[in-house]
Amino acid sequence: MVNAAQDPARQTPAASPWAAVGVSAFDERVYQSILHQPDAGADGWALMARATPAELSEACDRLLALGLLQPPDSMGGIRAVDPRVAIRALIRRRETESELIAATAEEMATAYEAGLLREEPSRLIEVASGEGAIAARLEEMYARAEHEVCLFDTPPYLAPPAPQVDLQADLLKRGIVSRGIYAASALEDPNTLSRAWNMVELGEQARVLPSVPLKLLVVDGRRALLPLTSSEAGGYCAVVVWHSAVTEALQKLFELAWQQATPLGRPAGNGELSEDEQALTRLLAAGLKDEAVARHLGISLRTLRRRVSDLQERLGAASRFQLGLRAAQRGWL
Numbered sequence: 001m002v003n004a005a006q007d008p009a010r011q012t013p014a015a016s017p018w019a020a021v022g023v024s025a026f027d028e029r030v031y032q033s034i035l036h037q038p039d040a041g042a043d044g045w046a047l048m049a050r051a052t053p054a055e056l057s058e059a060c061d062r063l064l065a066l067g068l069l070q071p072p073d074s075m076g077g078i079r080a081v082d083p084r085v086a087i088r089a090l091i092r093r094r095e096t097e098s099e100l101i102a103a104t105a106e107e108m109a110t111a112y113e114a115g116l117l118r119e120e121p122s123r124l125i126e127v128a129s130g131e132g133a134i135a136a137r138l139e140e141m142y143a144r145a146e147h148e149v150c151l152f153d154t155p156p157y158l159a160p161p162a163p164q165v166d167l168q169a170d171l172l173k174r175g176i177v178s179r180g181i182y183a184a185s186a187l188e189d190p191n192t193l194s195r196a197w198n199m200v201e202l203g204e205q206a207r208v209l210p211s212v213p214l215k216l217l218v219v220d221g222r223r224a225l226l227p228l229t230s231s232e233a234g235g236y237c238a239v240v241v242w243h244s245a246v247t248e249a250l251q252k253l254f255e256l257a258w259q260q261a262t263p264l265g266r267p268a269g270n271g272e273l274s275e276d277e278q279a280l281t282r283l284l285a286a287g288l289k290d291e292a293v294a295r296h297l298g299i300s301l302r303t304l305r306r307r308v309s310d311l312q313e314r315l316g317a318a319s320r321f322q323l324g325l326r327a328a329q330r331g332w333l
Helices: 018-022 025-036 042-050 053-067 085-119 131-144 164-173 190-203 245-260 276-286 289-297 301-317 319-328
Strands: 125-129 148-153 175-184 205-209 216-219 223-230 235-239
Touching: 018 025, 018 085, 018 235, 025 042, 042 053, 042 125, 042 245, 125 131, 131 164, 131 216, 131 223, 131 235, 148 245, 164 175, 164 190, 175 190, 175 245, 190 205, 190 301, 216 245, 276 289, 276 301, 289 301
Parallel strands: 148 175, 175 205
Antiparallel strands: 125 235, 148 216, 216 223, 223 235
16 A cells, blocks of 8 residues: 555645745746746747646736746747846735735724624723733733824822833833823822933923823724722722724824923023023923922922023013923923
8 A cells, every 4th residue: 555645646745935926836837947948939838838838828928917027029039037036026016915915904903893893882891900900901002002102191190100111111112102191290299200201211202281181091093091990998990992983082182182282301401501490491391380390409489489580581581481482492492
């Protein structure tokens, strides 16, 4: 009895690498024939490729379409294209097609998610209860981010900030855009302010508002994490919202707030400001109240207001609003 694994007639041939660029085994054989015997002519190529004249003609048409053959010249002959050029072109074409398929998959995924929601609306949200569950969801969302993360940052803080800081830092190292809007009340805490400036130095785009409506994280405009409840005992829960009209509305809410917020950053070190004045302009730009600014700088309210008055006089500003505008014009903010 003949072993099938040792019978060449019954073995399945290994797939040719040419198949990866859309060339069938038969068309490859025709191309190889033309490549090795360019002057054999149609009859010779058909014999070498074990093809009929009609099959050879159809194969040549396909090879022409793939760019592996040159179109017939004035003498009616055809020639093979240099495989180094032709194969690279085929690979680039396949890469482009793969990118288009990937883009189509994203569009189809949106339709797929919408269909699931219509079938079972409860899929729209996932409730995470307790610090551990929320931390796990947060880590997962940061890990799956592909383009951008948007964040509302506001007190109270019911969990240590360190894990999220590490996640944001890793995110920025991956080249993902991170935009954060901080509540001014949050920046009254020295640790939070220092953390915000550190994130800006790492590449975060940060802005400040007097207040933000809620804690919020939106990833790629498709998934959102926001709190549901909290308790005095420290137990709390949050909800993950999947791509839907809700996440689109939350993204729009962030964009509206972003347009109204004031940029948070360090003044340019152009020598026009002392270190104390640089710190002062940063804190004023963050929208902190006088008491909080004085506390950060370790000075009295009287001293603070005198320094602000001195800066206004230097810039010819009649108000703190004008002071901010003119400091920005000079590149101090």
